[in-house]
Amino acid sequence: xxxxxxxxxxxxxxxxxxxxxxxxxxxxxxxxxxxxxxxxxxxxxxxxxxxxxxxxxxxxxxxxxxxxxxxxxxxxxxxxxxxxxxxxxxxxxxxxxxxxxxxxxxxxxxxxxxxxxxxxxxxxxxxxxxxxxxxxxxxxxxxxxxxxxxxxxxxxxxxxxxxxxxxxxxxxxxxxxxxxxxxxxxxxxxxxxxxxxxxxxxxxxxxxxxxxxxxxxxxxxxxxxxxxxxxxxxxxxxxxxxxxxxxxxxxxxxxxxxxxxxxxxxxxxxxxxxxxxxxxxxxxxxxxxxxxxxxxxxxxxxxxxxxxxxxxxxxxxxxxxxxxxxxxxxxxxxxxxxxxxxxxxxxxxxxxxxxxxxxxxxxx
Amino acid sequence: xxxxxxxxxxxxxxxxxxxxxxxxxxxxxxxxxxxxxxxxxxxxxxxxxxxxxxxxxxxxxxxxxxxxxxxxxxxxxxxxxxxxxxxxxxxxxxxxxxxxxxxxxxxxxxxxxxxxxxxxxxxxxxxxxxxxxxxxxxxxxxxxxxxxxxxxxxxxxxxxxxxxxxxxxxxxxxxxxxxxxxxxxxxxxxxxxxxxxxxxxxxxxxxxxxxxxxxxxxxxxxxxxxxxxxxxxxxxxxxxxxxxxxxxxxxxxxxxxxxxxxxxxxxxxxxxxxxxxxxxxxxxxxxxxx
Amino acid sequence: xxxxxxxxxxxxxxxxxxxxxxxxxxxxxxxxxxxxxxxxxxxxxxxxxxxxxxxxxxxxxxxxxxxxxxxxxxxxxxxxxxxxxxxxxxxxxxxxxxxxxxxxxxxxxxxxxxxxxxxxxxxxxxxxxxxxxxxxxxxxxxxxxxxxxxxxxxxxxxxxxxxxxxxxxxxxxxxxxxxxxxxxxxxxxxxxxxxxxxxxxxxxxxxxxxxxxxxxxxxxxxxxxxxxxxxxxxxxxxxxxxxxxxxxxxxxxxxxxxxxxxxxxxxxxxxxxxxxxxxxxxxxxxxxxxxxxxxx
Ligand SMILES: Nc1ncnc2c1ncn2[C@@H]1O[C@H](COP(=O)(O)OP(=O)(O)O)[C@@H](O)[C@H]1O
Ligand SMILES: [Mg+2]
Numbered sequence: 001x002x003x004x005x006x007x008x009x010x011x012x013x014x015x016x017x018x019x020x021x022x023x024x025x026x027x028x029x030x031x032x033x034x035x036x037x038x039x040x041x042x043x044x045x046x047x048x049x050x051x052x053x054x055x056x057x058x059x060x061x062x063x064x065x066x067x068x069x070x071x072x073x074x075x076x077x078x079x080x081x082x083x084x085x086x087x088x089x090x091x092x093x094x095x096x097x098x099x100x101x102x103x104x105x106x107x108x109x110x111x112x113x114x115x116x117x118x119x120x121x122x123x124x125x126x127x128x129x130x131x132x133x134x135x136x137x138x139x140x141x142x143x144x145x146x147x148x149x150x151x152x153x154x155x156x157x158x159x160x161x162x163x164x165x166x167x168x169x170x171x172x173x174x175x176x177x178x179x180x181x182x183x184x185x186x187x188x189x190x191x192x193x194x195x196x197x198x199x200x201x202x203x204x205x206x207x208x209x210x211x212x213x214x215x216x217x218x219x220x221x222x223x224x225x226x227x228x229x230x231x232x233x234x235x236x237x238x239x240x241x242x243x244x245x246x247x248x249x250x251x252x253x254x255x256x257x258x259x260x261x262x263x264x265x266x267x268x269x270x271x272x273x274x275x276x277x278x279x280x281x282x283x284x285x286x287x288x289x290x291x292x293x294x295x296x297x298x299x300x301x302x303x304x305x306x307x308x309x310x311x312x313x314x315x316x317x318x319x320x321x322x323x324x325x326x327x328x329x330x331x332x333x334x335x336x337x338x339x340x341x342x343x344x345x346x347x348x349x350x351x352x353x354x355x356x357x358x359x360x361x362x363x364x
Numbered sequence: 365x366x367x368x369x370x371x372x373x374x375x376x377x378x379x380x381x382x383x384x385x386x387x388x389x390x391x392x393x394x395x396x397x398x399x400x401x402x403x404x405x406x407x408x409x410x411x412x413x414x415x416x417x418x419x420x421x422x423x424x425x426x427x428x429x430x431x432x433x434x435x436x437x438x439x440x441x442x443x444x445x446x447x448x449x450x451x452x453x454x455x456x457x458x459x460x461x462x463x464x465x466x467x468x469x470x471x472x473x474x475x476x477x478x479x480x481x482x483x484x485x486x487x488x489x490x491x492x493x494x495x496x497x498x499x500x501x502x503x504x505x506x507x508x509x510x511x512x513x514x515x516x517x518x519x520x521x522x523x524x525x526x527x528x529x530x531x532x533x534x535x536x537x538x539x540x541x542x543x544x545x546x547x548x549x550x551x552x553x554x555x556x557x558x559x560x561x562x563x564x565x566x567x568x569x570x571x572x573x574x575x576x577x578x579x580x581x582x583x584x585x586x587x588x589x590x591x592x593x594x595x596x597x598x599x600x601x602x603x604x605x606x607x608x609x610x611x612x613x614x615x616x617x618x619x620x621x622x623x624x625x626x627x628x629x630x631x632x633x634x635x636x637x638x639x640x641x642x643x644x645x646x647x648x649x650x651x652x653x654x
Numbered sequence: 655x656x657x658x659x660x661x662x663x664x665x666x667x668x669x670x671x672x673x674x675x676x677x678x679x680x681x682x683x684x685x686x687x688x689x690x691x692x693x694x695x696x697x698x699x700x701x702x703x704x705x706x707x708x709x710x711x712x713x714x715x716x717x718x719x720x721x722x723x724x725x726x727x728x729x730x731x732x733x734x735x736x737x738x739x740x741x742x743x744x745x746x747x748x749x750x751x752x753x754x755x756x757x758x759x760x761x762x763x764x765x766x767x768x769x770x771x772x773x774x775x776x777x778x779x780x781x782x783x784x785x786x787x788x789x790x791x792x793x794x795x796x797x798x799x800x801x802x803x804x805x806x807x808x809x810x811x812x813x814x815x816x817x818x819x820x821x822x823x824x825x826x827x828x829x830x831x832x833x834x835x836x837x838x839x840x841x842x843x844x845x846x847x848x849x850x851x852x853x854x855x856x857x858x859x860x861x862x863x864x865x866x867x868x869x870x871x872x873x874x875x876x877x878x879x880x881x882x883x884x885x886x887x888x889x890x891x892x893x894x895x896x897x898x899x900x901x902x903x904x905x906x907x908x909x910x911x912x913x914x915x916x917x918x919x920x921x922x923x924x925x926x927x928x929x930x931x932x933x934x935x936x937x938x939x940x941x942x943x944x945x946x947x948x949x950x
Pocket of ligand 1: 679681699700704705706707708
């Protein structure tokens with residue numbers, strides 16, 4: 001997190017009114033900077049250790065980590081979409097499935113699956129454009145469920161394509177490495193995408209767009225009053241999440257090596273993203289990370305019986321959504337006043353200051 | 365002639381879809397949220413009916429006498445507790461809570477009642493039919509379901525337009541705050557609307573269970589999306605729109621199946637997407653999309 | 655609690671020390687007013703002063719952060735809106751807020767949901783607004799603005815309230831329509847109803863009210879019977895600027911019986927007639943966004 005050092009600059013430079021809020025605000029920023037500094041250092045160390053992991057452990061462990069990071073990428077994307085842009089989708093498995101099948105398709109034409117990851121990612125993002133055009137005029141429930149229909153349409157279309165294995169599935173070709181090296185490569189690729197995804201989201205939220213996003217998160221109706229920007233910000237976020245989920249899908253194809261339409265376009269992917277985000281803490285970068293850890297522990301302890309795992313997760317997510325809507329991270333950060341990813345606009349209780357800043361700048 | 369038959373079968377199927385859609389549409393119209401557990405609730409009703417039939421040995425076709433009131437009561441209670449608590453948090457929370465419910469219901473059904481396919485056994489009625497000419501065959505069950513759907517929609521229409529509760533439901537749907545200012549406890553009205561919606565979804569679940577096989581996943585993989593597509597195709601705010609939407613969806617599916625068996629569901633979804641692009645307010649409604 | 659200008663009887667509606675926040679924004683600061691039974695009180699103030707917030711809080715749509723609301727001595731601060739209707743408070747909200755898909759008659763019937771009995775049957779409401787009976791089957795959305803306002807009043811009357819709260823009846827209506835709507839108020843007052851009305855249109859408010867309160871940025875800056883208030887006082891309380899610095903005056907906005915020319919601005923309400931309660935104007939200088947009442 002090399003951006004930590006710029007924190008004062010970001011808070012004071014871009015948004016002078018923020019800095020003018022007086023000593024109280026300043027103190028909070030400093031505290032947040034200190035914990036962020038440690039978090040930044042810890043993140044660098046952690047990434048280094050994680051990167052070295054394949055030399056230390058067997059491939060079954062890295063295999064688990066691959067699953068972990070895939071979940072983390074997906075959940076972070078869904079969190080960005082719902083937690084910041086206010087768009088609840090239950091159809092983002094569309095981009096996961098597409099990312100997976102794009103990798104298969106590219107590999108069929110001789111490309112190495114790893115080289116295919118960025119191309120498949122971009123392709124999923126390109127598909128995101130017409131999808132956004134279609135769903136952007138829909139609100140809340142309509143948006144959510146139309147995305148689901150779109151995921152279903154994608155799946156049904158792929159089922160019709162016999163060269164992609166129809167409904168019975170298809171093996172990913174072109175993975176010629178030794179099993180050990182393949183496991184390590186898969187791990188590194190997944191780790192790299194996860195780090196990129198989270199760093200990208202962090203950068204996005206720290207950018208000027210972050211202010212608009214925070215405002216939408218806190219009060220979409222209020223943010224709407226600042227005009228057409230909300231729409232374009234939402235589009236950008238939607239496309240970013242299409243890319244992110246496409247990348248996760250590409251990694252999914254590589255780690256599974258055989259994909260079936262009903263699994264690649266399974267709404268369970270989105271259910272996991274949603275539950276992880278809610279339980280961890282929606283509308284914070286840290287939330288999905290905490291949520292994925294909790295989720296993973298649950299998965300390892302309850303996996304003997306898949307249905308119980310889902311029942312418990314669903315019930316916990318419902319309870320958290322209603323009675324502790326800021327999730328685990330919300331409770332932790334409230335209690336200890338820490339922020340690992342200071343996005344600058346977090347120095348006030350959520351919901352108040354950004355909105356007023358926006359409102360004021362909107363009416364001169 | 366096979367195409368004519370496909371259309372007729374589609375119309376029959378449309379009654380079933382309209383039955384699924386009207387509860388979703390009612391809840392959306394009044395509470396402005398889409399109940400993502402709608403399809404799973406229909407499955408719960410079908411499983412309850414299965415239990416009722418096993419215990420009481422009444423013919424499956426009469427199970428609704430018990431199941432529909434149970435479901436209406438369940439709807440009222442669920443609305444006054446869990447759903448109202450979510451609504452107090454906002455639309456997004458409610459959406460997520462109903463999604464969570466959907467996952468919990470589906471997996472609980474699998475856990476406790478196995479993932480096997482079931483059906484509500486209605487004896488020979490499932491295959492009895494009559495023919496028109498040599499090509500067109502109409503199953504009595506399909507006809508019964510269509511008639512029930514139309515009767516339910518008519519009844520609902522009458523209830524909403526003529527009863528005191530119906531008037532309060534419409535008032536709350538129009539403007540919740542103004543209804544409060546007129547002395548209406550909107551939570552109670554939400555409860556009534558949900559009870560009605562649950563009653564219709566129970567009926568739809570029973571009809572589906574008699575019509576074909578079901579398993580715990582049917583609610584999410586098929587029913588929720590069909591109900592939603594019928595609502596969007598028909599347009600909100602009009603029960604006749606819901607019937608029209610259900611029928612159009614049914615016809616699209618049957619005609620698609622006629623073309624290629626695997627195209628049945630896809631054809632319905634493509635019709636939905638086309639309507640969404642060309643006429644997002646639905647074919648019958650003049651209202652803005654919410 | 656100073657219930658200045660009242661007859662000394664215990665007030666039917668009593669608001670004491672009311673503070674209301676919208677998020678971080680404090681819309682009302684320690685507002686106290688008292689309306690005795692059977693009187694018509696008016697609340698005036700510029701756009702955004704907090705008038706609607708006050709009425710909506712009395713009706714139960716906002717929870718106050720401090721203060722209390724009493725109806726006939728009973729504390730109703732914690733009651734839900736629908737229970738307040740049952741207790742006898744009805745609000746005609748800003749912008750009318752009819753149920754557009756319901757007919758005129760259905761709107762009135764919804765208004766009677768609380769089942770309070772009294773003289774305002776649906777028939778009595780039809781008698782008050784002559785045209786309404788013939789058009790009772792028409793959808794509310796098809797009515798003109800003035801007709802909608804009448805139905806909104808009728809809907810509130812159908813609850814047979816003891817206290818009627820009226821929020822900007824004149825909003826968006828032609829002056830002639832406004833006069834027609836306001837002409838019904840004396841009839842309501844004569845029936846013993848207690849009325850608290852909110853207006854930006856000062857002349858209209860002064861004409862019907864026995865007592866005026868002026869709200870400026872969430873604070874009561876002036877209160878008293880119209881006859882005792884000068885145009886300058888009102889202007890100062892309304893805008894929060896001294897009358898002298900606000901050149902355009904509003905002679906034709908001044909109520910009958912009010913001295914047309916104002917004294918020096920420094921003669922604020924504190925030094926004015928003893929009947930006028932309310933603190934001295936301390937609000938910051940503020941640009942007037944809309945002169946009150948000049949359009950009439
Ligand atoms: N629901 C609300 N949410 C946030 N702010 C509000 C809300 N309602 C009113 N306000 C703010 O409170 C202040 C007072 O508003 P209001 O009571 O409507 O004034 P008035 O009726 O005198 O024009 C205004 O600054 C307005 O922007
Ligand atoms: Mg107002």
